[in-house]
Amino acid sequence: MKKVTQNYFVFLSLFILGLIEAVSGFVLWLALPQGGGWQGGRAGGGAEFWALSRHNWIDIHDWAAVAIMAVIIIHLIMHWKWIVYATRRVFQNKKLPSKSAA
Secondary structure (H helix, E strand, O other), X not given: OOHHXXXXXXXXXXXXXXXXXXXXXXXXXXXXXXXXHHXXXXXXXXXXXXXXXXXXXXXXXXXXXXXXXXXXXXXXHHOHHHHHHHHHHHHOOOOOOOOOXX
């Protein structure tokens, strides 16, 4: 597989996982807030959003975060040589030419 194709799939994976993380976060924050609404979190039918309970949304949110971390690690491994090169360039003690008014 070409490097461009690999980078594309890593980016696409992070984008999709980021959307899942954002949607599940907003659902947990706005549609299914902690405390169970007017029932005070006591037993009952339990609130649902898109046929999923708060517990299911928390699982989706948590596993999407784990998957994002895995893809970030893959991304770092794929670009490790560039990271090392760029870090060396940034921290080199070369003096930049100064701009002096003549």
